[in-house]
Amino acid sequence: MFEAATIGGQTLTPARVCAPMALYTHSAFRRLLADLGGCGAVWTEMLAARRLLSEDFQTSPWLRRRPHEGLVVYQLMARPGDPLERVLARMAEQGVQAVDLNLACDAHNIRAMASGSALWDDWEGMRRVVTQMRAAWHGWFSVKIRLGHRREGWQEAFRERMKFLEEAGVDAVVLHARFFEDKYRRPAQWQWIPWAAALTRLPLIANGDLQSAEQVQELREWLAPARAIMLGRMAVVCPWVFAHWGVARPVDYAAVWNRYCDYVEEDFPPRLALRRIQAFARYYELHFFYGHQFHTTLGRLTTVAEARAWAGEFFARGPALNRTLLLGGLR
Ligand SMILES: Cc1cc2nc3c(=O)[nH]c(=O)nc-3n(C[C@H](O)[C@H](O)[C@H](O)COP(=O)(O)O)c2cc1C
Numbered sequence: 001m002f003e004a005a006t007i008g009g010q011t012l013t014p015a016r017v018c019a020p021m022a023l024y025t026h027s028a029f030r031r032l033l034a035d036l037g038g039c040g041a042v043w044t045e046m047l048a049a050r051r052l053l054s055e056d057f058q059t060s061p062w063l064r065r066r067p068h069e070g071l072v073v074y075q076l077m078a079r080p081g082d083p084l085e086r087v088l089a090r091m092a093e094q095g096v097q098a099v100d101l102n103l104a105c106d107a108h109n110i111r112a113m114a115s116g117s118a119l120w121d122d123w124e125g126m127r128r129v130v131t132q133m134r135a136a137w138h139g140w141f142s143v144k145i146r147l148g149h150r151r152e153g154w155q156e157a158f159r160e161r162m163k164f165l166e167e168a169g170v171d172a173v174v175l176h177a178r179f180f181e182d183k184y185r186r187p188a189q190w191q192w193i194p195w196a197a198a199l200t201r202l203p204l205i206a207n208g209d210l211q212s213a214e215q216v217q218e219l220r221e222w223l224a225p226a227r228a229i230m231l232g233r234m235a236v237v238c239p240w241v242f243a244h245w246g247v248a249r250p251v252d253y254a255a256v257w258n259r260y261c262d263y264v265e266e267d268f269p270p271r272l273a274l275r276r277i278q279a280f281a282r283y284y285e286l287h288f289f290y291g292h293q294f295h296t297t298l299g300r301l302t303t304v305a306e307a308r309a310w311a312g313e314f315f316a317r318g319p320a321l322n323r324t325l326l327l328g329g330l331r
Pocket of ligand 1: 019020021022023044045046075102104105144176207208209210230231232233234330331
């Protein structure tokens with residue numbers, strides 16, 4: 001399932017893509033993912049639109065892109081009044097092929113900037129931003145959404161927005177099948193995917209709690225109307241998940257860890273590198289029995305060298321592996 005799809009003029013092979021994850025889907029992670037076999041497309045972390053006017057696309061770990069990364073979708077956090085024509089013109093000059101607008105993030109700081117779910121709520125503002133982006137950008141343009149607010153009338157609000165997005169000419173909708181209020185406390189509501197897909201001609205990319213070929217197969221009744229699927233947390237826990245889709249292959253956990261650290265050190269200054277390594281450890285620990293020690297100990301260390309030395313000893317001890325990976329409320 002989801003072997004290939006053409007969306008927004010781009011062919012995704014496979015039609016399994018990596019979600020935007022703030023702190024995680026930076027250039028070093030994308031490079032690692034590509035080395036391990038890649039996927040159909042990978043989203044950047046959300047990027048404040050205005051900042052793209054001054055950031056260096058060759059050196060910024062949020063923006064730089066190596067050729068073997070394949071299709072990279074640059075996700076914008078935008079709000080009404082942002083100089084989107086100039087931002088998108090600069091992105092085109094820099095060879096960006098695909099952009100996505102975040103209408104899904106419900107974090108307090110993002111809402112405070114009138115972006116993410118606050119832009120979804122702001123009907124006029126959302127129309128303005130989407131229309132402006134579509135007029136200024138001729139490549140792939142997707143939007144990432146959720147189901148909306150868990151309250152009466154959500155279906156009407158959702159339907160109205162889908163109709164607008166289709167009329168505005170976006171190329172695809174990524175649906176994280178949860179309500180804003182759900183955070184990660186409730187499981188994804190896949191049962192709404194066929195309903196959402198039937199509302200529009202736009203290709204839908206389904207997202208939320210997806211983990212493996214077997215699980216996706218089990219959910220086929222709900223996922224089938226989607227054109228592609230997107231994995232977030234599972235792709236960070238197992239950057240090889242796309243390459244090993246449906247086939248169990250051995251993994252050298254220490255080698256993947258070391259390569260991640262090498263790439264982070266290459267792209268980030270030391271203080272930020274340490275933070276990225278510690279963040280990755282929170283996800284990578286899921287593989288190991290007593291894995292929480294892996295991330296809590298690493299979290300207390302103050303230099304990359306210390307973190308790498310400690311992790312080296314951890315792997316040298318041959319840590320026992322968990323048989324199943326439970327994402328649970330991980331976020
Ligand atoms: C740490 C973290 C950072 C995230 N950052 C973003 C982001 O920058 N933009 C976005 O649209 N969604 C973001 N998300 C949401 C994911 O893209 C995805 O929709 C969500 O995790 C559900 O998919 P999953 O169950 O496969 O992880 C983030 C989620 C997490 C846990």
